[in-house]
Amino acid sequence: MxxxxxxxxxxxxxxxxxxxxxxxxxxxxxxxxxxxxxxxxxxxxxxxxxxxxxxxxxxxxxxxxxxxxxxxxxxxxxxxxxxxxxxxxxxxxxxxxxxxxxxxxxxxxxxxxxxxxxxxxxxxxxxxxGMLGLTGLTAYFGLHEVGEIATRASANHTVVVSGAAGATGLVAAQICKHVYGCRVIGIAGSQDKCEYLTKEIGLDAALNYKSKTFFKDLCAVTPKYIDTFFDNTGGDILDACLRRIAFKGRIIVCGAISTYNDANPKGPAYYSALITQRARMEGFIVFDYAKKYGQAIQDMSQWIKEGKLQSxxxxxxxxxxxxxxxxxxxxxxxxxxxxxxxxxxxxxxxx
Ligand SMILES: NC(=O)c1ccc[n+]([C@@H]2O[C@H](COP(=O)([O-])OP(=O)(O)OC[C@H]3O[C@@H](n4cnc5c(N)ncnc54)[C@H](OP(=O)(O)O)[C@@H]3O)[C@@H](O)[C@H]2O)c1
The missing domain is CATH 3.90.180.10 (Medium-chain alcohol dehydrogenases, catalytic domain)
Known part of the structure; x- marks a missing residue:
């Protein structure tokens, strides 16, 4: 022994x-x-x-x-x-x-x-x-089960992803862009990350949420509003995207990292946009879809092999x-x- x-x-x-x-x-x-x-x-x-x-x-x-x-x-x-x-x-x-x-x-x-x-x-x-683990599965199921992206996607469908240079956001953004051909805008916290998202990942635009002109920039790149918002951050970014949500738009509430260290987090001020735009906002936990992990990993592995997703x-x-x-x-x-x-x-x- x-x-x-x-x-x-x-x-x-x-x-x-x-x-x-x-x-x-x-x-x-x-x-x-x-x-x-x-x-x-x-x-x-x-x-x-x-x-x-x-x-x-x-x-x-x-x-x-x-x-x-x-x-x-x-x-x-x-x-x-x-x-x-x-x-x-x-x-x-x-x-x-x-x-x-x-x-x-x-x-x-x-x-x-x-x-x-x-x-x-x-x-x-x-x-x-990462991509073939719970992180990738989170992006996969958030998009497919809550966002119903497979049936809603089109070249005119505008997707915004917050935390886009992070683990989950990066997978979600790539699935929307390179698997479903949507128009994808990433939100991240530095200019370097934004450049990475557009130049290396190929997103249509990327915005730095720390910029003073963030909301103006968001309006400029979403002239037809946001059809799907995959939200990893909550807080002010969620509020900004609520203000830009399209008619019948979908907000996939994946995470709210901006609030996790906050002893007294506050809610979104602009949630009434869900009423005026008949939009939907829904949370999920990846474990809810455990029975479907096999198919998801098969799809993700295939997309990696085809070069559609990079880790x-x-x-x-x-x-x-x-x-x-x-x-x-x-x-x-x-x-x-x-x-x-x-x-x-x-x-x-x-x-
Ligand atoms: N629903 C589920 O089942 C499920 C499963 C896994 C993860 N999640 C959630 O998904 C989100 C992303 O998780 P992850 O593992 O992929 O982490 P991650 O995105 O790789 O890392 C966190 C990122 O959040 C950003 N961030 C930190 N503080 C912020 C703030 N105050 N405002 C805006 N952005 C901030 C940072 O990027 P910047 O440089 O861009 O600020 C950081 O890189 C988290 O909210 C997590 O809780 C949910």
């Missing part, structure tokens, strides 16, 4: 407003026996996904998942590699995704949340946390940097998916 040193980061306190990474989290090193019980596997974590939703999980409030408890390992989706197995469905070397948290190793009995991944050539395992990641090295990287997510330091690289995959993993 042997023991591994497992680095874990636990929730130490619940921030009220912005996260102070030094007080909100605590790093601990604990021994983990490599002896396996029936059906258990031991995995080495390779990548950790950082998500704005984590801010909500740190609050003791009613949500779609229970809060992370104080002294509990911070929850996250991870990509990991099996290094020891007592389970006939998982062999040493297999790669998988699961909710394993901020730790360098995990020992557990696989559940339906533990999904074996087959990485196709040219695609990094980390893509299974973009911002990777920070080292599990100890997860708390500060989470804070940086709220400052817009990422383009595409924000990830922590914990370890490299072994060609054939052995303990």
């Amino acid at each position: 042997g023991a591994i040193q497992n680095t874990q980061i636990v929730l130490a306190s619940r921030p009220v407003a912005e996260i102070d990474p030094d007080t909100a989290f605590r790093l601990q090193k604990v021994g983990l026996s490599d002896e396996l019980g029936a059906d258990e596997i031991l995995v080495k974590v390779l990548y950790i996904s950082l998500d704005p939703a984590m801010r909500g999980w740190m609050r003791d409030i009613r949500s779609y998942v229970p809060p992370v408890q104080i002294n509990e390992v911070m929850r996250s989706a991870d990509v990991a590699q099996v290094i020891k197995s007592n389970n006939k469905n998982f062999k040493v070397g297999d790669l998988l995704t699961g909710t394993l948290g901020w730790q360098s190793y995990a020992k557990f009995k696989p559940t339906k949340d533990t999904v074996k991944i087959n990485v196709f050539p040219g695609v990094s395992p980390s893509t299974h946390l 973009k990641e911002t990777i920070t090295e080292g599990i100890e940097n997860a708390p500060t990287a989470l804070v940086r997510l709220f400052k817009g330091d990422n383009t595409g998916k924000m990830l922590i690289r914990v370890a490299e995959a072994d060609p054939v993993a052995k303990l």
